[in-house]
Amino acid sequence: xxxxxxxxxxxxxxxxxxxxxxxxxxxxxxxxxxxxxxxxxxxxxxxxxxxxxxxxxxxxxxxxxxxxxxxxxxxxxxxxxxxxxxxxxxxxxxxxxxxxxxxxxxxxxxxxxxxxxxxxxxxxxxxxxxxxxxxxxxxxxxxxxxxxxxxxxxxxxx
Amino acid sequence: xxxxxxxxxxxxxxxxxxxxxxxxxxxxxxxxxxxxxxxxxxxxxxxxxxxxxxxxxxxxxxxxxxxxxxxxxxxxxxxxxxxxxxxxxxxxxxxxxxxxxxxxxxxxxxxxxxxxxxxxxxxxxxxxxxxxxxxxxxxxxxxxxxxxxxxxxxxxxxxxxxxxxxxxxxxxxxxxxxxxxxxxxxxxxxxxxxxxxxxxxxxxxxxxxxxxxxxxxxxxxxxxxxxxxxxxxxxxxxxxxxxxxxxxxxxxxxxxxxxxxxxxxxxxxxxxxxxxxxxxxxxxxxxxxxxxxxxxxxxxxxxxxxxxxxxxxxxxxxxxxxxxxxxxxxxxxxxxxxxxxxxxxxxxxxxxxxxxxxxxxxxxxxxxxxxxxxxxxxxxxxxxxxxxxxxxxxxxxxxxxxxxxxxxxxxxxxxxxxxxxxxxxxxxxxxxxxxxxxxxxxxxxxxxxxxxxxxxxxxxxxxxxxxxxxxxxxxxxxxxxxxxxxxxxxxxxxxxxxxxxxxxxxxxxxxxxxxxxxxxxxxxxxxxx
Numbered sequence: 001x002x003x004x005x006x007x008x009x010x011x012x013x014x015x016x017x018x019x020x021x022x023x024x025x026x027x028x029x030x031x032x033x034x035x036x037x038x039x040x041x042x043x044x045x046x047x048x049x050x051x052x053x054x055x056x057x058x059x060x061x062x063x064x065x066x067x068x069x070x071x072x073x074x075x076x077x078x079x080x081x082x083x084x085x086x087x088x089x090x091x092x093x094x095x096x097x098x099x100x101x102x103x104x105x106x107x108x109x110x111x112x113x114x115x116x117x118x119x120x121x122x123x124x125x126x127x128x129x130x131x132x133x134x135x136x137x138x139x140x141x142x143x144x145x146x147x148x149x150x151x152x153x154x155x156x157x158x
Numbered sequence: 159x160x161x162x163x164x165x166x167x168x169x170x171x172x173x174x175x176x177x178x179x180x181x182x183x184x185x186x187x188x189x190x191x192x193x194x195x196x197x198x199x200x201x202x203x204x205x206x207x208x209x210x211x212x213x214x215x216x217x218x219x220x221x222x223x224x225x226x227x228x229x230x231x232x233x234x235x236x237x238x239x240x241x242x243x244x245x246x247x248x249x250x251x252x253x254x255x256x257x258x259x260x261x262x263x264x265x266x267x268x269x270x271x272x273x274x275x276x277x278x279x280x281x282x283x284x285x286x287x288x289x290x291x292x293x294x295x296x297x298x299x300x301x302x303x304x305x306x307x308x309x310x311x312x313x314x315x316x317x318x319x320x321x322x323x324x325x326x327x328x329x330x331x332x333x334x335x336x337x338x339x340x341x342x343x344x345x346x347x348x349x350x351x352x353x354x355x356x357x358x359x360x361x362x363x364x365x366x367x368x369x370x371x372x373x374x375x376x377x378x379x380x381x382x383x384x385x386x387x388x389x390x391x392x393x394x395x396x397x398x399x400x401x402x403x404x405x406x407x408x409x410x411x412x413x414x415x416x417x418x419x420x421x422x423x424x425x426x427x428x429x430x431x432x433x434x435x436x437x438x439x440x441x442x443x444x445x446x447x448x449x450x451x452x453x454x455x456x457x458x459x460x461x462x463x464x465x466x467x468x469x470x471x472x473x474x475x476x477x478x479x480x481x482x483x484x485x486x487x488x489x490x491x492x493x494x495x496x497x498x499x500x501x502x503x504x505x506x507x508x509x510x511x512x513x514x515x516x517x518x519x520x521x522x523x524x525x526x527x528x529x530x531x532x533x534x535x536x537x538x539x540x541x542x543x544x545x546x547x548x549x550x551x552x553x554x555x556x557x558x559x560x561x562x563x564x565x566x567x568x569x570x571x572x573x574x575x576x577x578x579x580x581x582x583x584x585x586x587x588x589x590x591x592x593x594x595x596x597x598x599x600x601x602x603x604x605x606x607x608x609x610x611x612x613x614x615x616x617x618x619x620x621x622x623x624x625x626x627x628x629x630x631x632x633x634x635x636x637x638x639x640x641x642x643x644x645x646x647x648x649x650x651x652x653x654x655x656x657x658x659x660x661x662x663x664x665x666x667x668x669x670x671x672x673x674x675x676x677x678x679x680x681x682x683x684x685x686x687x
Contacts, residue, residue, distance in 0.1 A: 014493055027326055031165050038292070039326040042268045051492025063402040065292070065325035068472035085490045 006059035008067040009120065012086045013078030015049045018113035022076065023054035025117065025134045029126055030058035040065035051085055074123065076116045095123060102154045111150040118154030128152075162331040168296040168322040171329050172230075172260060173198035175300035178331070179256070180338040181205065182227035185215045187574065188605040189234030190269040191323035192262035196232055197608075200617045208602075210611055211541070211574040212237035216244050216259065223257035223313065224350065226341025228304060235263040235276045236540065240575070242283070245313075247352050249284050250360040252311040252367070255341065256304035259285075260316045262323050265442040266469035269604075271521065271540065273467070275443030280315045280420035281450070284364055286371050287315040287420040288381070289397045293327040299417060301333055302381065306418075310367055310374075317419075319442065321399040321469065372421035382423055384430065386413035392479070393434030395427065395447060395458075400440045400470050407475035419447065424454050431456045438479055442470050497526045502671035503597050505644035506566065507532035509652055513659070515564050516555075518548035520576075522568040523604045523673075524597050541571055545579025545594055552588035560590040561659055567594065569627065570602035570610045577630070583664050584635045591637075591662040593655070596627055599673035607676050619683055627668050637663035644669050 009026060013019045023039055030037040041054040055067040072089040075096045083096065090096070097119045099107040106115040114135065121131060135147045166174065172195050176184060184199045184206035186192065200206035209215035212233045219231035233241065238261050245259070261279065264270040280287035288303050290296040296318065303314040348356050375381070386394070386405060390412040394404050401415045414430045416423070431437045438459045439448040444466065448458050462483030465474065477486070497504055507527040510517055511534040519525055519535040520543065528535035537547055544565040552560040567576045576596070583592050602608040609615045614624035631639045638658065642651050651669075658665040 015495070024326070028165055031163075031328060037165070037326075037328065040321060041324055042320070049493070049498065050495035053492075062327075063405040064472050065321060065327065065399065065402065066471050068406060081493070085492045087490060 004060050006057050006062055007074075007124075008072050009056045009074045009076065010067055010072040010086055010089055011052075011054040011056070011076045011078065012082035013052055013113075014082070015052055017052070017078045018110070019052045019054055019078060021138060022078075022113035022117055023056050025131075025138060026056045026120070027058075028134055029130055030056070032130055033058075033126055035059055036062045038062045038065040051082060053082070053086060074120060076113075076120060078113055078116060101157070103157050106150050106154065109150075111147055114147045115150045115154035118151040119157070121151075121155055128155075164329050164331055165326050166293045166297070166329045167194060167324055167326045168290065168293050168318055169194035169262075169324070170198045171293040171296035172232075172300050172316070172318075173202065173204065174329070174331055175297045175333070176230045176258075177202050177204040178333040178335045179228055179301060179304050180336040181230050182255070182338050183207075183219055183222040183229040184232070185209050185218045185229065186232035186260075187212045187215055187237055187240075188570075188602050188608040189237050189262070190605055191264060191318075191320045192232045192234045192237075192260060193605050193608065194323070195230070195260060196617070199230075207617055208608055208610060212241040213244060216241035216248070219257060219259070220244060220248050220253070220313070223253035223255040223307075224251070225343070226254040227339060228256045230258045230260065230300075232260040233262070234270065235261055235274050236270065236272065237261075238276055238279055239274075240541070242279070245279075245285075246283050247357075248313055250352055250357055250364055251350050252360075252364075253307065253313055254311065255339070256307035257313040258300065258303045258307065258316050259313055260318060263317065263319045263443070265319055268320050271538070273443065275446060276315075277317055277419060277446040278444060280317070281446075284368050285313055285315050285420070286310065286368075286375075286418065287317050288417055289317050289419050290322055290417070291398050291401045291415070292322065292325065293329045295417065296322060297329050297331065298380070306371075310371055312367060312371075315420075317398075319398055319469075325399070368421050372424060375418045375421060376423040376425045378418060378423070381417035382426060383415050383417070384412065385415060386411050388412070391435040393430060393437045394440050394479075395430070395437060395451060396440040397447065398442070400442060400475065403470050403472045403475045404440045406472045408479055411479075416447070422447075422450055422454070427451055427454060428456060440470065440475055440478060442468075494529065495526060496529060497523065497532075498674065500674050502599060502644050502669070502673070503527065504532075505648055505651065506595060506597060506669055507534040509655060510534040510564065510566070513652075513655065514562060515659075516551070516559070516562045518544045518551065518563065518565050520544040520565075520567040520571045521604075522571055522597075522602075523599075524566060524568055525604075527566070535566070542567070542575025542579060545576055546582060548594075549579070549583055549586070549588060549592060552590055552592060557590055560588065563592070564659075565592070565594040567596055568603075569596060569598040569600060569612050570608070572596050572627065573610050573612055573625065577634075580631060580634050580636060580666070587664050589662065591664050593658045594666045596631075596666060596668045598627060598668050598670040599676065600670075601673050601676040603673045603676060607673070607679050619680070628666075631666045631668075636666050638665040639668070640665070641668045641670055643671050645671055
């Protein structure tokens, strides 16, 4: 991702699904990989169960914090009904990560967001240790360990 | 200074800069997308507090700056309307210590009742304005704003938008934290007491300062810059996040990015325009730059009307530059927000729906009472308006209809601007009386659970003096003040409402049950009681 091309990852779901947390973690991961990174999100009323989306863009140099129409490289669809809402940002090559891409035990669980980051990392190939550090910084105790397991299982699932 | 890189939102970046500038007073009222500035300032050890409303916040911030120390006052765009009265004369008096007013605008109305463009306040109130375009500039410009404020003794408007406030990016925190200055009292009545004899020369001084600022802006370093292509036919003049959209939308264009957008740097703009064949202004909202640049005698292509609405994006900037005024496809509707399952407000809206009430509502989570399955809100305007509006309706409708009119306001909104509505209700009581519901969930829930003067906690969740809503209403002379739990006393609640609506009394029912999410927050932070 240091060849000038910006990588665009869109997260979509509804309030309470950990969209903001997961996109913050990806932002931090890209930063620690030495990339320029920008993240944009809309929240506010979303706290009340409304749609939440977050754009993470990283590469050598990022300008706009918002993914331009049709330029999402990846979409993390934590809530499948949000794919249609975000359709304008997708193209025929966009990799859409859905609940069927993660191990069954994590579907509809509170760890869905982290499991989906595990799937995303099959493509990004950031070092596993970086993610484990980030999970431990974001969660504590057994919750952190459970999320690390979720991340690893989802990463290795295919 | 050691390099210190962080990932920060625009709001967090402003807070870090305010901390590094040793701000004595951080004060504001919560409002998306401004809220995180003071929350962050408090969390990193700075001085921050929530005021009951934006007018009081601005007055407190002004006081600190008049006394000679630094202040930052934060609010969302509509909050500046509330604070406008002191603001418009504070620009006459000027300040001694540096003062920043942050206006967080919401083009596109992600969570607001209008999309007013507060850049117009800079011109109207006559104050310098800086517009950061990302988190690094949010940090840098906050520091620059104090420098300008103290050089010209004027409050500075730091105008942000949702996409700058809530976007995250890399920030180099370069400034070593300062020690706060301790001011001594120096009377200066001619410049500080705005009676007409003093205000007339103050107005003249203000205009002179703005003239000086315009000249200074022309020679300022690090605020305005020219980017994009070195040579081009198309010249774009822009500010804020629209700058980054422009760079992506038109890599072939030469771009003048303005960081200080009032007063404008006239020479810089004219010189830039002379190097290109066509000048287009790329801006969200009103034609603030377009019109004021045209007044400088520069020929600017007018943007199509559709770009006065909503946010810009890379795609929309391409369309704007192509002078394409064709209507745009409506964005796919997302899932709308709703009152949480288990929200105590639900009981009130079920009741108001079943009793066929005419509901003047207010600003907060409970505005969602307008949505199905309740459909129990008929009017909503601005903070505190539920009471005054309803009183006016009871003067207009016939008696039977008037008896159905109620006001619904939350606890934080009541503290913000509901109290004077109760004064009006008691002083100018309608013939049919009136009924006000204060939905007291003990937090400012919609903006993310901020404390206020009636919760008994301060921003750091420490115990604080608590304004008791029922005592306050009783002291104002309200005929009946009842406190009820809408869940455990639901049957009694319905009977009480029917009795109050049938009478000619002026009544307040305080519907008290804590927000379920606030309880979780307090439990997490170990502050639950």
